[in-house]
Amino acid sequence: MSTSERMLRLLSLLQTHRYWPGPELSERLEVSARTLRRDVDRLRELGYTVDAVRGAAGGYQLRAGGSLPPLLLEDEEAVAIAVGLRTAATSAVSGTDDWSVQALSKVLSLMPPRLRRQMDAVASQTDSPGPWEGAPVVDAAVLTTLAQACRDSEVLRFDYTAREAEVTHRRVEPLRLVSLGRRWYLVAYDRDRADWRSFRLDRITAPEPTGQRFRARDLPAEDALAFVQQGIRRMPQRYAVRVRVAMAADDLAAGVGRWGTVTEDGEGCVLEMNVDDLDWPVMVLAGSGAELVVESPPELAEKVAEVGARFSRVGRAAS
Amino acid sequence: MSTSERMLRLLSLLQTHRYWPGPELSERLEVSARTLRRDVDRLRELGYTVDAVRGAAGGYQLRAGGSLPPLLLEDEEAVAIAVGLRTAATSAVSGTDDWSVQALSKVLSLMPPRLRRQMDAVASQTDSPGPWEGAPVVDAAVLTTLAQACRDSEVLRFDYTAREAEVTHRRVEPLRLVSLGRRWYLVAYDRDRADWRSFRLDRITAPEPTGQRFRARDLPAEDALAFVQQGIRRMPQRYAVRVRVAMAADDLAAGVGRWGTVTEDGEGCVLEMNVDDLDWPVMVLAGSGAELVVESPPELAEKVAEVGARFSRVGRAAS
DNA sequence: GCAATCAGGTCAGTTCCTGACCGCATGGAG
């Protein structure tokens, strides 16, 4: 076994189990105890923090250091990571979204096929179609394909379904992925139209990297995010929800989380949220079990009334 | 720079960018082109699949091989992974949950403090208090602390809030984490009570590894999962939901996802789900916008009627 | 055809790695 390989195996061992007695390590690596000590020293010189406990029942332990060591993962751990990243990236909720995509595409491009199949199997059972969001869910495969094409400056082909439902074929030079609101956009130079465009990812189908690389052009905007924002005439409609609820502020806040603010107000409290989709506030209100008054928007009042009427009919029919 | 370090840097470079021209690599690594070729050979001998494209504009490329190479991550990628795993693990939805925990505890224990802080910051903005689940959310810190204690066979101390709200102090030998339904349990040998117990994680506070290690005992059960199942007298109440809905099966299925099955039935369709919590089916039904008949359970019919009545009152008050 | 790239053989010099030995420091168990 070469030295490099041995170092990797040592790192791997130190990552799986907290304490390793020296003799056990040296036996596993098939080297003398002296060489093991030298290997540990080498790791330390590389910047990894290896604690050592002396005395009887002592041993070695890898501790968090200044930088992240190369992660040596079991197959199942890798699958778990991929699945987690997949849902994180496709739901596009947080501020880490684009890094999630980057990490995902890195992991995916390195995962052997059998692990990728395993991941698909798990993900197909896991992917919850985000109950609260009406936003279209992005296909993870599309996302990673585009991310890799951006990273590699590779010309890309895909079909695009524009607003009017006409499907067009595109050949573009992809620049960057942007996540805005709950949507993903691809900023790319359209070769056939000879201009920059932004594409909604949920309207892209059958993306194919061509293998052909290109030199980056100048984007006529501050950055990709700005370009997308310029291009969007009408932002997705947002509702400013304001509802008076007859219950303790704390109890309501527990069910709402960070997607709304709850303020006390006399006997009850006031719930304020900004949402794209009225289903989620409706659910919160239904679950609250408390009397309420919808102050705005009118659409929510209508929706509540509609649900009330419909559910009342159910009540009569089923009783 | 030592050979081992150089190999790691080469792997890292190959992981970040798809194609690398040989001369650029050899320059970055500060070695001759010949040595670079030898390094690539070494990688191949270690089992990694490095593709090479000859001819002008050729280069090297790391491809998915038989096994996952050590992942060399950027800080932000690591944060994204940790956040993803954290939500995957704490929401305990999928079948990968325990592997998520293991991967998470591995990543966390290796992450330098600054990255962990960064992760906390992001997670605090991200953690959606799972709108659909009434189940208590498990603290990620508790989860990973316990996972590590299990892995390391380390005696653990914590406070436990039993059903009757009395807080007791425990010293246990942790064996394994089990995720059942939407809950996490710790199977451990309680040293003071001299017997095996299972603890609900959402009732554990302030867990502290003592550093003291122990020899594993025999669990009086098939495995940890079986032990937990035996111990739980009353499983969380599950409702078998069956509702007739007057809309196309496909449209409804899109909103329900894998958490229920939709079958066509004459003009409309039938929705069947198994849930712990009736809020989620109520929301699906509210969002459907269609007439419906609740066939079971009666609790759902009551709930629908209650919401219907309450929302109707809102309708009158707001109009 | 030419230029750029990867592939791989050979060789000599040098580096570095290994195992063996040594004495010392540390911490827990008896």
Add this chain to the structure above:
DNA sequence: CTCCATGCGGTCAGGAACTGACCTGATTGC
């Protein structure tokens, strides 16, 4: 307190492995 298992590090000599330089081919795109 004493003993023992463990980690720490110095030194040394032999040998393995690495490196760069040089060479010849093969492949690919312009």
